[in-house]
Amino acid sequence: YIPIEKGTLLAKLLNIEQPETKPVVSAAPLKSGLMARGLHNLGNSCWMNSSLQLLSRLPLLPDEVNGSKAPLAQAFKYLSTDLKNSGHAIKPGQFVSALLARLPFLSVTEQQDAYEFFTLFFDSLRDEMGGNAKDLSGNDIENVKKIDTTTIDKSVSFILDSEMRCETCNSVTHIYQRTTAISLCVPYGASTTLGEVLDSYFSESSSGDDWKCDTCGNTTRCAIIPHIATTPQFLILHLARFRFGNNGFIKNNIKVELPLEISHNLKTKVSFKERITPFSLFISQKTSIFRIKLSSIAQINIEYHQILIFHYTHHVDTFFENELMQHNIL
The missing domain is CATH 3.90.70.10 (Cysteine proteinases)
Known part of the structure; x- marks a missing residue:
């Protein structure tokens, strides 16, 4: 892990010139319709940005996080709060610093696979929060x-x-x-x-x-x-x-x-009651029907530009709120 020196172009892109503080939450109301907001792309960091913007919508962490024992989890919690409440694009500099301290082999300026990052990031969060990072x-x-x-x-x-x-x-x-x-x-x-x-x-x-x-x-x-x-x-x-x-x-x-609703036979072995979540699952044990009702769909798309050059974007369709958000600012 090579420290990023202040004053360099990468340091400015990562916004690490400023002292580490909690994010300022914007009080401005969010507008409906197509909104350009999310995370600034730090060279080729669209794979990271799209994954983080999807995961920031999920309740992955407790209300209180011990920053000394879980610095990456705390940085992600700050970033999630800023993403949910800020009406403009932000620079993920503080989060990237915590991420590279945990996973120094990653490079935010090079192309990576979003799903592989998702797996590595989840394992790192679970390890900090006291879980086993290995598949069991x-x-x-x-x-x-x-x-x-x-x-x-x-x-x-x-x-x-x-x-x-x-x-x-x-x-x-x-x-x-x-x-x-x-x-x-x-x-x-x-x-x-x-x-x-x-x-x-x-x-x-x-x-x-x-x-x-x-x-x-x-x-x-x-x-x-x-x-x-x-x-x-x-x-x-x-x-x-x-x-x-x-x-x-x-x-x-x-x-x-x-589709908003999917029904098909998955032979699940549990009965499941409705939950008020973006992805509500309905499972009937007697008829072996697995049904997903979607009030919102979050997806990561890959835009193909030329050979071996791709760009990840993150889209969220919230049907009940009639809102379409496009994240990941170039």
Whole structure:
């Protein structure tokens, strides 16, 4: 980690010339319609800006954060407060300083992957707040549940259940894994819907021929069916649009419709009551229906400019408030 010297261009971009203070909250009312606000782009930091602007809308941290024990969490809380209440774009200098102190291998002036940053940032926050930063998996769901100890876990963490059925003896085993998002592979074609992409993810698939059954001891194939074993307050979905081809990364530009309500069979094992959140989940155990009612949709888009040059933008559609916000200022 190389300290950023004051007086340099990067220092001015990061706004670290000023003393570290809590953000000043603007008292001006926010305007409806298309608003250009969010975070200034520090060279190629759109991947970070878009992720932070999405995460700042979620209740990830408690009301009080100990800055001496959790400096990154405190910096993010200050940044979130400023983003929610300021009617103009801000410079994330203080946050970037805390981020680089925690993750010195990151460079805000170079292109990075937004989803990879999202994962690293979540693990760092959980570690500061007393949680385990590593993925926990096993065949005992009660042991996996013990990891859910932070406010972050209560908001976005959930447990995926991979049900594996042996094709030789039909025995069933389960592997439970705590995660904070579902990465969905976007299919090629003219268009699709979020419900169809989710259906594909939760459909039955088959393993290779080298899977060993713990019950019969044979090396065979197994059918794999994923389930949601526990539900989060906010469900974060990642649409994986890039694949590596002969000439580098190839983006799938298929349009994915995001309807206000999605109903399809996910065979979930829990009953879930309505919650007043941007992503309200409705699960019926009897009919095995998974329904998402969206009062707002937050998404990160990737704008393709030329080969290997991309730009992330963050859009929030709040339907009940008739508001469209476009974040991430160039």
